[in-house]
Amino acid sequence: MINQEFVDKFRHYHKYGTWWDDLNPLTKFVVCFMVALTPIYALTWWYGLGVCVIVSIVAMTSKFRKNFFSLAVKVFLIITILLVVLRQIGHRATSITPLINIFGWQWYVETLFNSLNRASFIVGFSVTMILFFTTTPMRDITYQLEQMGVSHEASYVMLSSMQNIIDLKATAVTIFDSQKARGIETTGNAIKRAKAFFPTLAPLMIGAMQGTEEKTIALDARAFSVKRNHSFLRKLRPVQGYEWAMMAVAVIFNIAMIFVSFKILKQLPVTRFF
Amino acid sequence: MAIELKKVSFSYPNGFEAVHEVDLRIEEGEKVAIVGQNGAGKTTTVKLMNGLNLPSSGDVLVDGINTKDKTCAFMSKYVGYVFQNPDDQIFNSSVRKELEYMPKYTKMDTKEMNRRVERAVELTGIQKYIDSNPFDIPYPIRKFVTIASIIVSDPKYFIFDEPTAGQDLHGMKQLGYLIDELQKEGKAIITITHDMEFAVNNFTRVVAMAHKQVIKDGTREDTFWDLDVIRESRIKQPVIAELAHDLGVDGNVLFCDELVAKL
Amino acid sequence: MARIELKDVTYRYPYTKSPALKHITYTFEPGKFYGIIGENGGGKTTLCNLLRGLIPHFYQGSLKGDVIIDGTDVRKWDTDELSAQIGYVFQNPFTQISGIKETVFEEVGMGLENLGYSEEEVIKRVCDVCELLKITDLVEKDPNALSGGQKQRVAFASIISMDTEMLVIDEPTSQLDPEGTEDVFQIIKTLKEEHKTIVLVEHKIDLIAEFCDEIIVLKDGEIVFSGPTHEILSNRALLEANATIPQAAIFGHAMADAGKPLADIPITIEEAERLVRERKG
Numbered sequence A: 001m002i003n004q005e006f007v008d009k010f011r012h013y014h015k016y017g018t019w020w021d022d023l024n025p026l027t028k029f030v031v032c033f034m035v036a037l038t039p040i041y042a043l044t045w046w047y048g049l050g051v052c053v054i055v056s057i058v059a060m061t062s063k064f065r066k067n068f069f070s071l072a073v074k075v076f077l078i079i080t081i082l083l084v085v086l087r088q089i090g091h092r093a094t095s096i097t098p099l100i101n102i103f104g105w106q107w108y109v110e111t112l113f114n115s116l117n118r119a120s121f122i123v124g125f126s127v128t129m130i131l132f133f134t135t136t137p138m139r140d141i142t143y144q145l146e147q148m149g150v151s152h153e154a155s156y157v158m159l160s161s162m163q164n165i166i167d168l169k170a171t172a173v174t175i176f177d178s179q180k181a182r183g184i185e186t187t188g189n190a191i192k193r194a195k196a197f198f199p200t201l202a203p204l205m206i207g208a209m210q211g212t213e214e215k216t217i218a219l220d221a222r223a224f225s226v227k228r229n230h231s232f233l234r235k236l237r238p239v240q241g242y243e244w245a246m247m248a249v250a251v252i253f254n255i256a257m258i259f260v261s262f263k264i265l266k267q268l269p270v271t272r273f274f
Numbered sequence B: 001m002a003i004e005l006k007k008v009s010f011s012y013p014n015g016f017e018a019v020h021e022v023d024l025r026i027e028e029g030e031k032v033a034i035v036g037q038n039g040a041g042k043t044t045t046v047k048l049m050n051g052l053n054l055p056s057s058g059d060v061l062v063d064g065i066n067t068k069d070k071t072c073a074f075m076s077k078y079v080g081y082v083f084q085n086p087d088d089q090i091f092n093s094s095v096r097k098e099l100e101y102m103p104k105y106t107k108m109d110t111k112e113m114n115r116r117v118e119r120a121v122e123l124t125g126i127q128k129y130i131d132s133n134p135f136d137i138p139y140p141i142r143k144f145v146t147i148a149s150i151i152v153s154d155p156k157y158f159i160f161d162e163p164t165a166g167q168d169l170h171g172m173k174q175l176g177y178l179i180d181e182l183q184k185e186g187k188a189i190i191t192i193t194h195d196m197e198f199a200v201n202n203f204t205r206v207v208a209m210a211h212k213q214v215i216k217d218g219t220r221e222d223t224f225w226d227l228d229v230i231r232e233s234r235i236k237q238p239v240i241a242e243l244a245h246d247l248g249v250d251g252n253v254l255f256c257d258e259l260v261a262k263l
Numbered sequence C: 001m002a003r004i005e006l007k008d009v010t011y012r013y014p015y016t017k018s019p020a021l022k023h024i025t026y027t028f029e030p031g032k033f034y035g036i037i038g039e040n041g042g043g044k045t046t047l048c049n050l051l052r053g054l055i056p057h058f059y060q061g062s063l064k065g066d067v068i069i070d071g072t073d074v075r076k077w078d079t080d081e082l083s084a085q086i087g088y089v090f091q092n093p094f095t096q097i098s099g100i101k102e103t104v105f106e107e108v109g110m111g112l113e114n115l116g117y118s119e120e121e122v123i124k125r126v127c128d129v130c131e132l133l134k135i136t137d138l139v140e141k142d143p144n145a146l147s148g149g150q151k152q153r154v155a156f157a158s159i160i161s162m163d164t165e166m167l168v169i170d171e172p173t174s175q176l177d178p179e180g181t182e183d184v185f186q187i188i189k190t191l192k193e194e195h196k197t198i199v200l201v202e203h204k205i206d207l208i209a210e211f212c213d214e215i216i217v218l219k220d221g222e223i224v225f226s227g228p229t230h231e232i233l234s235n236r237a238l239l240e241a242n243a244t245i246p247q248a249a250i251f252g253h254a255m256a257d258a259g260k261p262l263a264d265i266p267i268t269i270e271e272a273e274r275l276v277r278e279r280k281g
Helices: A004-011 A025-042 A045-060 A065-087 A109-135 A138-147 A152-181 A190-221 A241-263 B042-049 B095-105 B110-124 B139-153 B169-184 B196-202 B220-224 B227-232 B239-247 B256-262 C044-051 C079-083 C104-114 C119-132 C148-160 C178-193 C205-211 C229-233 C236-240 C247-257 C269-280
Strands: A098-102 A105-108 B002-011 B017-027 B031-035 B057-062 B079-082 B157-161 B188-192 B205-210 B213-219 C004-012 C021-028 C033-038 C062-069 C086-089 C166-170 C197-201 C214-219 C222-228
Touching (some): A004 C104, A025 A109, A045 A065, A045 A109, A152 A190, A152 B079, A190 C079, A190 C086, B017 B042, B017 B188, B031 B042, B042 B057, B042 B079, B042 B188, B095 B139, B196 B220, B205 B227, B213 B220, B213 B227, B239 B256, C004 C044, C033 C044, C033 C205, C079 C086, C086 C148, C148 C178, C178 C197, C236 C247
Parallel strands (some): C086 C166, C166 C197
Antiparallel strands (some): A098 A105, B205 B213, C214 C222
16 A cells, blocks of 8 residues: 555645745745845955854754755865965065964964955855755756746756766776776776776766667656646645745845945944955 | 685675675586575675675685785686676777777787687677677677677686576577587686576576575575575576476476476 | 557668668557567567657658558657657666656656646556556655666556556566566566557567467568467477577477377466376376
């Protein structure tokens, strides 16, 4: 017997069960994108940090929080540290207040804040977009794109490329083994390994091309290209009234931030390290 | 001289154990079929024989050499392995180039190379495809190209993984022929197969595997008439054996003439 | 419906010199089960491609003669609509899985989505076909993570859910283990009971012997034998033509040669058993 509870799920909009995750992908995208742009105008370290904190709080409510944090934390740390350290090499005339001296390498306060400001726009933008991409599965994105008129061929390409990478990796391992087993050395010095490169790469490419032909035929057998309106077994909730409102607020906020950034933020003493 | 598996277990990096304490010894010049369901550990076991898999515990010795001490490419001089899917191996633009690839890689002398290539082509029956692009020839023939390329390397032990898939009667006969010829040269042939008719017609020793272990290692009569083993390894008796069993004919009949004689 | 007529069909793939099919004339009747056997390179898969409309729509090349599907010439058929008429399952279980669905249930329903069936209709049909093919235990699983045998069953379900009148099945078991093969045999048996029009290419001759109503033997692109299964498979000429014939038939011929003829040449093991018992009296 088929689990009826499982089947019943297809009779309703697909639900993740959390407020943020269940927003329509379009809503999530517009909100995230509008917010993501603001640290770029602000160019202010505490604003960028604030965005990251708020985004993290939203992410905490998501089912996909693990994916978000594992990526966002890396991006945050790498970009911030990189910019902070690099900026301390070669100073400008505005750098006057000494911070620390590491074995003769002088760090300045102005440079530190300057680099944090720079980092804040990259990090603020990235972390916000990471929220969108890690909490919105690709198939949700393609579903919404199809609803908005994008062809399902395009959806297929986007969705299958992920699976293709997984499959290709598995095939590469087999091919590698197969060439080892016939005597091609794959370990040892660089020349030996370089010699093994072609015999493993070529079957992979040829195999991928052949697979494509079969895949086309298989999809065709599933009426993939039939020119009729498609139906969807797995459906997402359409954009709700309040979601439209959220998007509107996000757009207004974005426009407001342009004004605020250039007229007010830059004048505040705490941000004026350039 | 032999391939010896001594209490060999193998686990994948993710911790999944695919083979558990297998003992198996294959002598030079033997013909052995390994049968059993997918997941029984057949492919993992044969990959232990050429060092593609290294035992998690226990030892694998090939003519006294422990596979742990050498690379897989080194072991290929002793043990030739023909993969199930020829497309994982072939990459040259002609069959001849494919066959000459390894000899040239090992800088073999041209005369010897030509002699070996000629022999391999004769054994596999691919004369008429020798100058073709491997990808223009039918899949079952491509399989013979990979077999030929391993024959050229002249190992002592041959492993074939599912050689019969997609083969027609002609292909089956060619396989039977090359296995016999290789054995006459003193080679050992180890074959994984799902095709019980192929197993019974070409192999005198049949190893049955189930649940990560060898559950029977005996003559074809022993293995195919051990009904518990048949059930446990979820294989089928060859058709004539099944018919003899249904008719209540005794004497572990496997072949048509035997059955006819008994009726 | 689902009647296909081939009239003197000759087909040559692009960039090849000799035709893959030569002067094929045959009529496929609705509700019958056809087996296609013969040597590799004999044209079996090409014939499938022809019946499925992949020739001339997907594969170019030169097609002579008439291929008439449900009264309409194949050249006039909309190639995409044909896929809704004729189901197609082939040997490679891996390339038949779409790779874009998260559960087997959705995978099986994909063809129906493409045809635009309503939600309830899709759910009903997917449930029915999963029950019919006994894959209910798989519906919640990730289709990409299944074994070859399971994938092949899902591939069958995905095509059968579309409920085409006719199915073309090309070597469905050649990459499966005995258990997977047995599962596919069961599916084919179910399809026969549903009275679909089926064309099956298969090397496992015992499968052909058990299920097919008619057999076509191809060699070098030509039909060398065709007719009712028993008549063809028990024909001694087939043995002499180097074709694979059932072990039971080989046994039957051997009994005759040994001067112990059975009343008929058996083509399945059950028949052989019955005939031997009858002979003993």
